[in-house]
Amino acid sequence: MNFVALKMLVADRAKYFSLIFAIAFASFLLANQISIFIGIMTRPSSQIQDVVDADIWVMDPQTLYSNEVYALRDYDLYRVRSVPGVEWAVPLYKGNGRAKGPDGRFRTVILMGLDDATLVGAPRKMLVGSIRDLDQPDAAIIDKAGYLYFFPGQPLEAGKTLQMNEKRVLIVGISDASAPFESFPVLHTRYSQALGFVGRERNLLSFVLAKPASGASAEKVSRGIEAATGLRARSTAEFSLDAFLFYLRNTGIPVNFGITVVIALVVGTVIPGQTFYIFTVESLKQFGALKAIGVTNRRIVGMILLQALVVGGTGYALGMGITAAFFARTMNYLPTRGIIFPWEVMASVGVVVLLVVGLASLISIRRALVLEPAVVFRG
Amino acid sequence: MTANGIAVSSKEVTKVFGRGDTQVHALRGIDLDIRLGELTMLVGPSGSGKTTLLSVITGLLNASSGDLMVLGRRPAKLSSEELVLFRRENLGFVFQQFNLIPALTAAENVAVPLLASGAKRQQAVERGKEFLATLGMAHRAQALPSELSGGEQQRVALARALIHDPKLIVCDEPTSALDGRTGHAVMELLSAAAVRPDRAVIIVTHDARIFDFAHQIAHMDDGRITSLEENRRNPPSADGFTAALAAVPAGEQEQRFYPATGG
Numbered sequence: 082m083n084f085v086a087l088k089m090l091v092a093d094r095a096k097y098f099s100l101i102f103a104i105a106f107a108s109f110l111l112a113n114q115i116s117i118f119i120g121i122m123t124r125p126s127s128q129i130q131d132v133v134d135a136d137i138w139v140m141d142p143q144t145l146y147s148n149e150v151y152a153l154r155d156y157d158l159y160r161v162r163s164v165p166g167v168e169w170a171v172p173l174y175k176g177n178g179r180a181k182g183p184d185g186r187f188r189t190v191i192l193m194g195l196d197d198a199t200l201v202g203a204p205r206k207m208l209v210g211s212i213r214d215l216d217q218p219d220a221a222i223i224d225k226a227g228y229l230y231f232f233p234g235q236p237l238e239a240g241k242t243l244q245m246n247e248k249r250v251l252i253v254g255i256s257d258a259s260a261p262f263e264s265f266p267v268l269h270t271r272y273s274q275a276l277g278f279v280g281r282e283r284n285l286l287s288f289v290l291a292k293p294a295s296g297a298s299a300e301k302v303s304r305g306i307e308a309a310t311g312l313r314a315r316s317t318a319e320f321s322l323d324a325f326l327f328y329l330r331n332t333g334i335p336v337n338f339g340i341t342v343v344i345a346l347v348v349g350t351v352i353p354g355q356t357f358y359i360f361t362v363e364s365l366k367q368f369g370a371l372k373a374i375g376v377t378n379r380r381i382v383g384m385i386l387l388q389a390l391v392v393g394g395t396g397y398a399l400g401m402g403i404t405a406a407f408f409a410r411t412m413n414y415l416p417t418r419g420i421i422f423p424w425e426v427m428a429s430v431g432v433v434v435l436l437v438v439g440l441a442s443l444i445s446i447r448r449a450l451v452l453e454p455a456v457v458f459r460g
Numbered sequence: 461m462t463a464n465g466i467a468v469s470s471k472e473v474t475k476v477f478g479r480g481d482t483q484v485h486a487l488r489g490i491d492l493d494i495r496l497g498e499l500t501m502l503v504g505p506s507g508s509g510k511t512t513l514l515s516v517i518t519g520l521l522n523a524s525s526g527d528l529m530v531l532g533r534r535p536a537k538l539s540s541e542e543l544v545l546f547r548r549e550n551l552g553f554v555f556q557q558f559n560l561i562p563a564l565t566a567a568e569n570v571a572v573p574l575l576a577s578g579a580k581r582q583q584a585v586e587r588g589k590e591f592l593a594t595l596g597m598a599h600r601a602q603a604l605p606s607e608l609s610g611g612e613q614q615r616v617a618l619a620r621a622l623i624h625d626p627k628l629i630v631c632d633e634p635t636s637a638l639d640g641r642t643g644h645a646v647m648e649l650l651s652a653a654a655v656r657p658d659r660a661v662i663i664v665t666h667d668a669r670i671f672d673f674a675h676q677i678a679h680m681d682d683g684r685i686t687s688l689e690e691n692r693r694n695p696p697s698a699d700g701f702t703a704a705l706a707a708v709p710a711g712e713q714e715q716r717f718y719p720a721t722g723g
Contacts (some may be wrong), residue, residue, distance in 0.1 A: 082575055082576065367561050
């Protein structure tokens with residue numbers, strides 16, 4: 082009877098395609114909104130994630146997340162280095178400054194001051210130049226989005242200059258740094274150079290970046306640093322989570338996006354569920370005739386489940402295809418760069434679609450099962 | 461099956477819907493024997509209990525009381541699963557509104573009872589085509605119900621009712637959706653193709669124009685059989701079947717005279 086079920090499903094093309102479209106649209110809406118939400122909420126930790134050489138971040142005990150930093154004292158670096166389990170530790174400056182372009186336009190920038198000797202924390206991917214070019218006087222590496230802000234429409238090339246704190250900033254390279262939450266340009270320079278690019282502060286040491294000794298876990302060594310120095314130490318994963326949670330608790334983004342996702346979930350549940358339910362209810366007379374003829378309830382259930390599976394599977398696949406195409410299109414667009422379509426979202430939406438269609442099927446099946454086959458005698 | 465040639469034996473069968481003040485006595489003690497090899501009509505005004513009796517006989521509704529035997533079995537004693545199997549193997553249905561599945565072709569609709577019994581799709585549909593051919597509908601085998609006239613749809617429904625060779629055919633107002641001429645032709649076909657010595661046919665109708673096709677007519681009113689009328693006819697023959705095919709209205713002659721197979 083499977084082919085009967087499938088023919089019943091596709092007989093009315095308009096109804097069939099509206100079912101498929103409803104599920105595809107709902108899947109797309111859910112996957113799209115959840116992916117964008119995750120993408121935006123991971124941006125506050127993008128500068129943390131970009132530092133791949135060190136696994137531990139040490140900071141002032143009152144520092145809650147990476148964008149609001151109270152500077153350490155210079156000798157804290159040596160205290161961290163003395164903790165057992167720490168293989169090495171280097172200084173990192175992270176702060177905001179104002180950069181001015183040649184045409185006078187200026188913008189707040191995120192300035193990362195890297196350890197002069199090791200350049201730990203340098204950009205992972207360079208589009209132009211090399212991180213070793215930072216050895217030059219006044220050198221800085223700027224991210225692509227920042228470069229295009231200051232030099233719109235110009236080819237990506239080294240040698241251009243900006244001005245920070247009345248000092249020349251020589252662009253020696255262009256990086257593909259992850260997009261920060263505030264969408265500010267990201268500049269990398271040497272720690273000693275950063276002193277000149279920002280207004281003089283008494284202490285400049287934002288973070289101490291450390292590497293645990295071989296075989297030691299970053300979390301365990303972090304607890305050791307905290308115990309030995311009284312400073313706050315977090316592994317990269319912990320610090321990223323801190324940033325995520327800070328924005329979750331202190332901004333309206335999660336609430337607003339949460340509402341959107343809930344609406345998407347409701348729309349995504351109600352539209353396909355109701356459409357499939359109506360489809361089955363409209364087929365009740367046919368199911369009644371089949372039951373009268375001698376088709377068992379089990380077979381009727383199988384037919385409805387098969388219809389649900391085909392509709393759900395096709396709609397979901399189409400929805401995921403549209404979502405993938407959407408993110409393939411937007412991932413290289415500067416404002417939305419880095420917002421991707423995680424496979425976990427795809428899998429989760431699949432589960433949701435399965436539940437929605439399953440629920441609609443169960444309600445429909447109930448109607449079909451309690452249907453008196455004698456209904457076929459009522460003209 | 462039945463030792464005495466009785467397909468359906470009903471003694472004091474009642475059917476009550478609802479409870480208390482809203483109680484409705486749809487059947488009030490039905491005594492009726494329906495014989496094999498005969499066409500029995502249940503006739504009467506709307507609300508007289510005809511369709512309820514048909515539903516009870518076919519096991520689609522349970523009788524409230526009384527003793528009902530259908531083809532040697534008591535539907536009341538069968539589980540719902542057994543009832544489904546019993547209907548599938550022994551009963552053929554023709555409905556007032558045909559109840560063909562709109563998505564299936566005529567041949568596929570005819571094949572549904574075979575498919576329900578687990579037959580392979582291709583074999584069942586092939587058999588459906590053959591069976592349609594015997595009713596002069598070979599050339600319409602691939603047509604959807606929406607492409608068929610009312611008379612053609614009812615012939616497809618008749619083929620669906622007969623394809624698995626059931627022992628009891630039940631028809632609910634088979635001519636009420638058809639014009640007089642087509643209805644008469646369908647009845648001739650039904651009478652000739654369905655009535656056999658080992659099979660009984662029950663028709664619910666209030667279409668007086670087709671009463672002549674009945675061997676027995678049970679007049680019903682207010683849930684009771686008010687009179688039982690015998691109308692002895694010659695048993696149908698192969699000639700009768702050919703004549704029945706020839707009686708199909710002029711608009712459908714092409715189908716009648718040029719069946720693709722069988723015929």
